[in-house]
Amino acid sequence: MKASKRIWAVLLTVAILATLSLTLTGCGRKDDTVTVRYLNFKPEIAGKYQELAELYEKQTGVRVIVETAANNTYEQTLAAKMATDEAPTLFQINGPRGYANWADYCADLSKTQLYQHLTDKSLAVTAGDKVVGIPYVVEGYGIVYNKAITDKYFALSGRKTDFASMDEVNSFAKLKALVEDMQARKADLGIQGVFASTSLKTGEDWRWQTHLANLPLYYEFRDGKVDLTDDKATAKVAFRYAQQFKNIFDLYTNNSVTEKSRLGTKTVMDSMAEFALEQCAMVQNGNWAWSQIKDVAGNKVKEENVKYLPIYIGMEGEESQGLAIGTENFYAINAKATEEQQKAAADFIYWMYSSEQGKKYVTEEFGFIAPFDTFGEQDSPTDPLAKEIVAWMNREGVTSVPWNFTLFPSAKFKEDFGASLLKYAQGNKDWDAVVRDMVAGWERESTAATT
Amino acid sequence: MDFRQLKRWFPVFVLPTLVAFCVAFVVPFGMGVWLSFHRFTTVTNARFVGLENYVRALTADTDFLRALGFTALFAAVSILLINVLAFTLALLLTRPRRGQNLLRSVFFMPNLIGGIVLGYVFSLLINGVLGLWGVDITYAAKYGFWGLVLLNVWQLAGYMMVIYIAGLQNIPGSLLEAAAIDGASAATTLWRVKLPLVMPAITICTFLTLTNAFKLFDQNLALTAGAPEGKTRMLALDIYQTFYGRAGWQGVGQAKAVLFFLLVAALAAIQLRLTRSREVDA
Known part of the structure; x- marks a missing residue:
């Protein structure tokens, strides 16, 4: 009796050990075939x-x-x-x-x-x-707009602008005039605001701290003839076109579905849903967003009405600027x-x-x-945003903006800049401080990430 | 089996658990400490850098210290609120009344909800309320702070209450009766009899709330994620973001984690000593 108990104990222990070691080595087994x-x-x-x-x-x-x-x-x-x-x-x-x-x-x-x-x-x-x-x-990004709503606007009487179609909107000044008048007539258009919420929740702010910030920095690198392959040359920026960034950022937040003090909890999904439900006419995003727009329950936007507009920020000669492609x-x-x-x-x-x-x-x-x-030519995707990207890429006399944000120094830089933009939108930080922090953050993170 | 025989078999019985403990606990912990002295991308590709990571964790920016300050304040406030509330609830629910068990379950239930879900639900609630003033939880650090405190209290008070109830029920009825016969008022009974006798429960509860407050992560991530400008970022979240925020800073995140461990261990040890010394026997 005693002996059998002992044998049992030993057997059980061995069994437990064997399973343990099996599970451990199981992950390490190697295949001979490639x-x-x-x-x-x-x-x-x-x-x-x-x-x-x-x-x-x-x-x-x-x-x-x-x-x-x-x-x-x-x-x-x-x-x-x-x-x-x-x-x-x-x-x-x-x-x-x-x-x-x-x-x-x-x-x-x-x-x-x-x-x-x-x-x-x-x-x-x-x-x-x-x-x-x-x-x-x-991939490409720009301002996605709903042609059904802009056409409705162009058909309104008593407009302050005289554009006949979106093709005439090719600079920041024109975009601003259009957007502000549309915002004033939002009741006639059946929308809550021209732009979808500027999602500034932490982790949901990449459309601004990364994508939107790409534009002024692209122009800064271009005008400064910066060698982008040289880490030292990109270790510092002046945020030279900060004013232009502010132009477009203010336009987004001033003419939005959501009031500025409540942007800190908005997500990208919220914005895309607002666009899909026709609560707004425009939203900044890339062609990957089509699946998000399409999959929103109760989606009202028609495929043929989803169009792209480049993000104009008020640069000289931006009439020939295209979408941001990269x-x-x-x-x-x-x-x-x-x-x-x-x-x-x-x-x-x-x-x-x-x-x-x-x-x-x-x-x-x-x-x-x-x-x-x-x-x-025939091997291109069929979703409306991707089609628009291809069309813009092939358009005569238009230069696409490359994705220079792959040079942004670190994730922390982007997070800090996004947090700074949120405080600015909430009215708790002045613009000069935002610019100062951005420049300092870029330099700090550039050295921090490479050392 | 006599004792000597038992001793002979000891290794056989303890071995499986010991192996599991080593694999799942001792080894990862040791590796974590080892990695904090290295610059690494993956555990198999590490280069020794000595104390550099620790120096950077404390001097490269003020993030860690700021998170420490915020966490300490948060811990102090929530330990106090949770324990006072939990003890009060326990007192109320140890009196015979109808629906006692139901009420106990209701108060305990929040503890069963996962942190991320809870953070999300609370952000909806808090933003709904703050929305009346046209702002949200990211508007000022104090909103985030009190939001986190509220969430933590709501989640933990019920749990601690259960521990206090157990403590209160363990007080011998004869002692309370004796106190009543001696003419002790309700307040005196509470201060002189009940509190000293539930001291072991207080030890456990302060320990749990202290470590919980310092380790809080999911709720922090889901509720504020550090907004505005990292002012509501707690230690665990700061470690996480350091680890993934910059190329080549994984080691610094690891160093912060080791510091974090030492800090929590030291605090918990001090707290245990302090409250233990006040424990009495009935």
């Missing part, structure tokens, strides 16, 4: 990526494992996964600043086939002679993976952007505007 591990940034198309991966495996026998980071957790997820034996072989960086963090992990991609087909090589992230990030989607999504291949794995990853992305099936997924399912010469 696989591609991709850490996907876009949760909204995770399922589609999965389908594409299965298709690829069926055709080539190479297994592609797609893992997806939840919204806004890409860096965290990547940091956690990189430390495991199952580190992604294919991942993405968000530009030069993102590269700084992952420099040890980014392989040189200049010899890859996909890079050879990149239409505009200047879009890639480079470090010296190395190409470390290949952009895989081109990307924050760059493929990177893990330099610490074996050579075979690196090659497998490069082959997979090349297949995705060159084979008929891959391209079909990219344009139709992902809705990407792909920056590669393997894509013809």
Whole structure:
């Protein structure tokens, strides 16, 4: 009796230990076959990526494992996964600043086939002679407007402006005149304000502290002839066109659905819902927002009425300014993976952007505007905002604004600037202080992030 | 089995738990401390930098110290309010009355709701009220502060109440009877009999509310996320944002986390000593 009890005790202990060690080593098992591990940034198309991966495996026998980071957790997820034996072989960086963090992990991609087909090589992230990030989607943002509402305005009698269509609105002065008169006539137009809420809740303010701030800084870099590849040259800014930033920011907040003192709790989703429900006529956002507009319950906006206007801020010669076009999504291949794995990853992305099936997924399912010469005119996405982006990119005599915000020094810089803008909107901070803090913050964060 | 035999088998029985404890607790903790002396992107790619992270945590900006100040003030106010309220509720609900169990459950329930959800619900409530004056919780740091206090009190008071009820019920009836016969007033009974005897419960409750206040994260993130301008950012949130806010600052975040641990451990130890020394036997 005693002996059997003892045996039981030992057996149970062994069993517990065995399960424990199994679960621990289970994560560390290695595959002999070459696989591609991709850490996907876009949760909204995770399922589609999965389908594409299965298709690829069926055709080539190479297994592609797609893992997806939840919204806004890409860096965290990547940091956690990189430390495991199952580190992604294919991942993405968000530009030069993102590269700084992952420099040890980014392989040189200049010899890859996909890079050879990149239409505009200047879009890639480079470090010296190395190409470390290949952009895989081109996106754009501007002021999205609802043509049904602007047309209603143009049909009103007793207007203060004499525009006949939105095509005539091509500068800040004209935009301001239009917006202010529309705001005055909001009851006639059936809206609560011209612009959707300027969402300034912490974490929801990237449309202003990043996207909107890109415009004055693009002009500052351009006019100062700053070499954008030189970290020292971009370590300081003067915020030279702060007044222009204030122009447009004030226009947004003064002619909004929401009063200025209550912007601190508004989210991007709130803004998009206001636009979708026709409570407002305009909202600043990028082409990725179409799915958000479309999916709002009770959505009233018709697809054919969704149009883009460039963000005019009052710069000289801005009549020829286009939308802000660029990307924050760059493929990177893990330099610490074996050579075979690196090659497998490069082959997979090349297949995705060159084979008929891959391209079909990219344009139709992902809705990407792909920056590669393997894509013809007919291979472009069909959603209204993406179509508008393509149209604006191809418009004669219009220059797109590049995405220079990939040079913004750190996430903390953006958060601080956003918080500062909120206080300004609430009337608790004067504009000079906002500008001063922005300039100081840029310099501080530039040195902090690189040392 | 005599004692010697039992001792012989001791390692066999303790081993599974010991292994689990090491893997899930000792190793990550040790790694965390180790990483705080390194510059790193991932745990496998770290470079030793000595005390640099600690220096930067305290001197590069005032974020950490400001968060510390805010957290300390928050902790002081909420410890006081929670315990007073919880004790009062416990006193009321240990008197025989109808619906006692229902009321106890109702007060305890907030504790079962997750922090993020609670923060979200409270932000709707508070903003709804502040909306009457045309502002929201991000408008001034004091709104955020009192919002957080309100939330924390609401969430924890019921939990502490349960502990106090247990403490009050453990007071022997004969003692209270003796006090009544000696002609002690209700106030005297409370101060001289009940309070000294629930001292163990007070120890536990202050300990729990203290550590809870310092570690508060979800509620802070969901309610204010530090707005306006990081003035309502508490320690845990500051550590989180340091870790992810800048390239190459993960080590600094880690150093702050180690400092945070030392601070909370020290405070809790002091508090335990102080309240323990007042505990008496019935």
